[in-house]
Amino acid sequence: MADEKKKPETDPAVFFTDWMKSAIDFWGSMAAPSADGTESRTDDAEQPKNAAWKARKSWESSAKVFQSLMSSMAEPDAMDAAAKSAGMVPDFVMDMAQQTMDAWTTFNREWMERASRIGQQSKAYSFENIDQEIFKTFREIYEKEFQKYLKIPSLGLTRFQLERFNRYLDKLTLYQTALSELLQMFYIPMEKSMAAMQEKIEKMAENGELHDDIQGYYRTWIKVLEGHYMTLLKSPEYTQVMTNAIDALVQYKKAREEMLSDIIGQLPVPTQKEMDELYKDIYLMKKQIKSLSRKLDACGEGKGEGT
Amino acid sequence: MTQSKIAVDLILKKLAESTEKTQDRARKASEVLLGDLDTDLATTPYEVVYQEDRVKLKYYRAPEPGGTTPLLVVYALINRETMLDLQPGRSVVQTFLDRGLDIYMIDWGYPTRKDQYLTIDDHVNDYMDNAVDFIRKTRGLDKINLMGICMGGAFSVIYSALHPDKIQNLVTTVTPSNFDTDKGLLHIWMKQTSADRMAECYRNMPGDLMNLGFLLLNPARLIIDKYVGFLENMDNRTFVENFIRMEKWIFDSPDVPGATFRQFIEDCYRKNLLIQSKLEVGGRRVDLKKLTMPLLNIYGRYDHLVPPEACDKLTSAVGSRDTEDLCLDTGHIGIYVSSKFQREFAPKIVQWLREREPAASRPKTDRKGRAAASKKPAASKGKGKKSKKKSAVASEQQQAG
Numbered sequence: 001m002a003d004e005k006k007k008p009e010t011d012p013a014v015f016f017t018d019w020m021k022s023a024i025d026f027w028g029s030m031a032a033p034s035a036d037g038t039e040s041r042t043d044d045a046e047q048p049k050n051a052a053w054k055a056r057k058s059w060e061s062s063a064k065v066f067q068s069l070m071s072s073m074a075e076p077d078a079m080d081a082a083a084k085s086a087g088m089v090p091d092f093v094m095d096m097a098q099q100t101m102d103a104w105t106t107f108n109r110e111w112m113e114r115a116s117r118i119g120q121q122s123k124a125y126s127f128e129n130i131d132q133e134i135f136k137t138f139r140e141i142y143e144k145e146f147q148k149y150l151k152i153p154s155l156g157l158t159r160f161q162l163e164r165f166n167r168y169l170d171k172l173t174l175y176q177t178a179l180s181e182l183l184q185m186f187y188i189p190m191e192k193s194m195a196a197m198q199e200k201i202e203k204m205a206e207n208g209e210l211h212d213d214i215q216g217y218y219r220t221w222i223k224v225l226e227g228h229y230m231t232l233l234k235s236p237e238y239t240q241v242m243t244n245a246i247d248a249l250v251q252y253k254k255a256r257e258e259m260l261s262d263i264i265g266q267l268p269v270p271t272q273k274e275m276d277e278l279y280k281d282i283y284l285m286k287k288q289i290k291s292l293s294r295k296l297d298a299c300g301e302g303k304g305e306g307t
Numbered sequence: 308m309t310q311s312k313i314a315v316d317l318i319l320k321k322l323a324e325s326t327e328k329t330q331d332r333a334r335k336a337s338e339v340l341l342g343d344l345d346t347d348l349a350t351t352p353y354e355v356v357y358q359e360d361r362v363k364l365k366y367y368r369a370p371e372p373g374g375t376t377p378l379l380v381v382y383a384l385i386n387r388e389t390m391l392d393l394q395p396g397r398s399v400v401q402t403f404l405d406r407g408l409d410i411y412m413i414d415w416g417y418p419t420r421k422d423q424y425l426t427i428d429d430h431v432n433d434y435m436d437n438a439v440d441f442i443r444k445t446r447g448l449d450k451i452n453l454m455g456i457c458m459g460g461a462f463s464v465i466y467s468a469l470h471p472d473k474i475q476n477l478v479t480t481v482t483p484s485n486f487d488t489d490k491g492l493l494h495i496w497m498k499q500t501s502a503d504r505m506a507e508c509y510r511n512m513p514g515d516l517m518n519l520g521f522l523l524l525n526p527a528r529l530i531i532d533k534y535v536g537f538l539e540n541m542d543n544r545t546f547v548e549n550f551i552r553m554e555k556w557i558f559d560s561p562d563v564p565g566a567t568f569r570q571f572i573e574d575c576y577r578k579n580l581l582i583q584s585k586l587e588v589g590g591r592r593v594d595l596k597k598l599t600m601p602l603l604n605i606y607g608r609y610d611h612l613v614p615p616e617a618c619d620k621l622t623s624a625v626g627s628r629d630t631e632d633l634c635l636d637t638g639h640i641g642i643y644v645s646s647k648f649q650r651e652f653a654p655k656i657v658q659w660l661r662e663r664e665p666a667a668s669r670p671k672t673d674r675k676g677r678a679a680a681s682k683k684p685a686a687s688k689g690k691g692k693k694s695k696k697k698s699a700v701a702s703e704q705q706q707a708g
Contacts, residue, residue, distance in 0.1 A: 186526075214322060218535070226527035233492055233523070243499045250501075250508040275420065276510065283424040290433065 135181035142173060161262045168252075168259040175245075175252035182245040185238060189228035196228075197221050335542035344544070346551040349389040351400050353412075357441045361416030362434045364441060366409075367400055373407020375657070375664055376452050376475055379442060380412040381435060381466075383458035384563045385517060388412055390556050391456075393644055394549065402653035408660070411442055411451075413459075417561040423510040425564040427571065428589035431466050439466075439473050450475035450600075452660055457481050457613060457639075458571065461581065464621065465588055468598040476663050477598070477627075478656055480605045481639055483613045484621040487579040490614035492524050494576065502572035506565035514560025524611055553644070582624050596626035603659050604632050605652065610639040631659070 150170045154162035200220065204210050211217060232238050261271045270278075357364035365388075382388035391412070392400040403410050413435065418425070442451050453474045455463025460482025467474045488494050505512060522529045540546040580586040586593040602625055606618035615634055622630035633655065635642055642648050 189527075214325075222527055222532050222535075225531070226525065229525065229527050234495065239495060239499050242496065243501075246500065247504065250504045253508050272420075276423070279421040280424055282421065287429075 135177055135184065139174070139177050142177070164255070164259045164262060168255040171248070171252040171255040175248040178241075178245040178248035182241050185232070185241050189225055189232055192228050193221060193225040196224050200224075332542045339542060339544045339547050342544075344548050344551065346548050346555065348394070348552055348555055349392040350395065351392045351398060351404070355414075356411075356445070357438060359434060359437055361418065361422070362438075363414040363416065364438045365412045365414055367404055367412065369404045369407050369409050371407055372409060373657075373661070375408050375661055376448065376450070377409040377411055377442060377446060378403065378452040378454055378478075378660065379439060380410060381453065381455045381459035381463050382413065382415070383456055383460075384415055384418075384430070384567065385458060385514070385560065386556065387559050387561065388414055388456075389559070390640070390643055393556065394552055397549075397644055397646060397649055399643055399649070399653045402649065403657060406654065406657040408657055411438070413438055415561065418511055418564045419562075420510055423506075423565040426566045426589075427462070427465065430567060431462050432469065432589045435462060435466050436470065436473075439470070443473065449473075452476045452478070454478040454480065454656070455482055456643075457483070460484075461571075461575065464581070464595070464598065465586070465593050467600060468593045468595055468625075469588065469591060471597055471599055474600050475665075476601045476603070476660055478603045478605070478659070479618075479621065480652075481607060481610055481613045481618065481642060482604070482621070483575070483617040484624070485579065485582040485617050485619075486576045487582075488614060488616040490616045491611060493520075493612055494614075494617065496520070497572055497576035500572060502569045502577075506569040509562075510565045511562035512565060512568040514562050515558075517563070518558060518560050521612070582620055584624070595621075595624045598625040599627050601629035601663050602627045602631070603656065604630065605642065605655075606632075606634055607637045607639055607642055608634050609637060609641075612639045629663070 147170060150166040152166075153159075154166070197217070197220065201210070201217070257272065261273060264271050351367060353365040353367045355363045356366045380388065380391065382391070392398045395401065400410055400412075415430075415434075439451060439453075443449065450473055453463050453467060453476070455461070455478070457480075460479040461484065463477060464479060464482065464484060467477045486494060486497075509516070537547075537550055540550075574580045574586055578585075581593065582595070584593060584595045602622060604618060604622050606613065606615055608615060610618075619632055619634070622632050635648055635652065637645055637648050642652055
């Protein structure tokens, strides 16, 4: 008890000694799986070399290694060295934390700078005309500020798979933007026809010419709507937006197929690419057979005529 | 603002008044929709007499053959040939048969991914040519009559120019041959579309995607008004049955083989090679001057898919001296399914073919006991080109007269 009083409980050396003792006891008991803590009673040679037996032996072996390790660490010299090292840990941790924090702050500062540039970027576009410009703006912001992150060269064994996944995300974003733009444009005639109908109804009401039949309003509206759609669908702007959406869809679908090929490639099924190659072979062979068959028939007819 | 409120009040009042009527319609509609509906398409009996891969040759036998050379009908790769036999009383096939015309019809089937490499050459110089040879052989004929519809019409034009020795008369209906026009939205859009990319992406062009494109040609009518019309008439069994038949036909869209789609868009829509006799199919140039058989070219004045401007240049581009343009006052589909044009379109074709029938096989009277076909000989040679252009109205007046 007197010795215990000499060293306070907060002393790392005391704590370390106690912990090491309990660890040795623990791994010692784990290394002896039988209830009485002794080695296996049966002769190993007599045991069938099945999976359970191998697992038990492996566990016993690992536990013994841990026990030995703990015992050697419990030697007085090793304990002193460990206690001294423990005293140095806070300095090391502090240095590491400081460096991490610096890196994080720098990273955040760069992101904030980038974010502020995004704000400047958006000012270049007319947000007054938000319906027409917002998709263009988003796409340009995405292409200039975010797309580059998906194009960072990938490293390591799975670099090609990662690249394909990033390309898929990139094309998906572009496709969704293009599709939203197309849908927004497609909705314009709806808005315009509603506004036109409102004006018409107001004028009809002023002149006391309101229909008492709801069908009349519907027929007028559908005619106006059709007119607006005809104007929109023929416009070069719509054609361009539609073409962009189709192009984006095609690229997205291609990127998705490439990414999925990586997954399907792991399964015991042929990929679309492999099947396409096979189909092409079959197509070319059939064509060749048909051609040869025709030549054969022609030869036969020629012989028939000759006789 | 006060005025607008009045309008709303009136509308609501009218709505309230029609509630009873609406309830009655809903009750009848549920009886109709839950009852047995006859919505079958293509019920005229036929037999499949030849098949190659997925492509079948259907044969419709006339109950009382009129002695006319059989007619091979080639439909487009888009949608299906069942449109010609939509329902009893609205069937082009039935009208032909009733007038003693034996019909063969190509059913292109449903292309799958393995068909993606099939080109126009494969369709025209293999499937079509083999079908024509089969009919010639089984019927013991040197030549047969050919009728093409829409894209199938373009195939028929190509075929007739490449194999003029096998075709006696050619009938083209709503067939695009001149693609250099801005009249139809399809022509505008297709010029901007990258067929290469589409084909690379989809392999075969999906029928559903093309249908979406067709719906977008007139969204107000085809996506909204059409179904409003259905809601208003869904208590009418006959209307519902006809409507469902059309829906079944419209959305029964096989995919188009990628290589054919690509070639059709690039060479026809974008480069307009067919009408210039510059199109190459299977390594051979499609020279329209070699299309020397009589040609009847029918199209719709209000066709929004293949406008008259896309059709009416054909007769002047071919080498035939016996050509006729017939412009009907209807749209792309109306020619085949409208009751009014059923009475004009199919009988006109039978009559036109019969007038050009070789004397030996020409019947004296048709099964309905009407006057025999005119004694007009087959295309006379060396007497200059005789081309007629008629509108439907003019045609109707002529018939009435």
